[in-house]
Amino acid sequence: MASAHPSPDTVRREWSGAAKLALIPLGRAFDAVRLADCIVHRAVGSDDSCVARDRLAQYLEDGPVIHDPGFRRYYALVPTGTAETWGTPIAECLGEGTYLGVPRADHAELDAHTQASYWVRPMTRPGHLCRPADVLALVMMGGRVDDEDES
Template sequence: MSSPSPRGSVEGWLASAHPSPVTARSEWGSAARLALIPLGSRFEAVRLPEGIVHGAAGSDALSIVSDRLAQYLCGGPVIHDPGFRRYYALVPPGTAQAWLAPVAECLGEDTYLGVPRADRTEPDEQTLASYWVVPMARPGRLCKAADVLALVMRGDSSADEDES
């Protein structure tokens, strides 16, 4: 018997955060390849403005941003929504209750996030659809809140320097 593919096991874990995992899988099978997943049970997400992320990375070049996010967040998963110019770092449940960085909101319970299918790892210039800028390496592997906060502080101080 073969073991499940990494994509399949990651998608299974993400789908398990949905009240109907079958619905999440169906949404990934649609043209948008995006499932609306409720936050709070399996994971939450810190919404990072593009300027903060690019400031922390010292670049707006996608390959550099991707590499720096992976480095600064120790490979933790990050979604990029180019249409709204935001990044979403997936963090453990409960993070929103203690989150104190006003320039980057932590989204928790009573919030849904558009989560791309696990294989959507490249930007689509025509649709500006969300994709994994740092894919989830394995089920349950999330960013540490402290690493995300350090990234926010780095990006915020870089933005302050640019304004002076």
């Protein structure tokens, strides 16, 4: 993950900080689909973090997913270039020109006190990302976001 940044040492320093979070540019090693938590929770049929973790593993074939509970979003990491061809307005695909807050690899549990981002599905090996078609299917299962869900 650190190699996706022009200065991997900067990433390592940021991961060593209290937030255990580093800003990594998208479009080099991966893009990210930003999913409102209501979409994910509807798709997996639960807002329980353990249920979501297990069902995301199943639906996304163990692809890496970050959860940002403070902003009520999930980020599915997908191959570079996905942002250029992403076809649904329900969930935005972020690519080149955007930075994503990426938790340290071992930060894989919800901390209810800090509401900090964590890996709901950690990256299991370099280059193993979510397939865009699987993420799109998840988005379609989650349905349309209502105006009150966006707030």
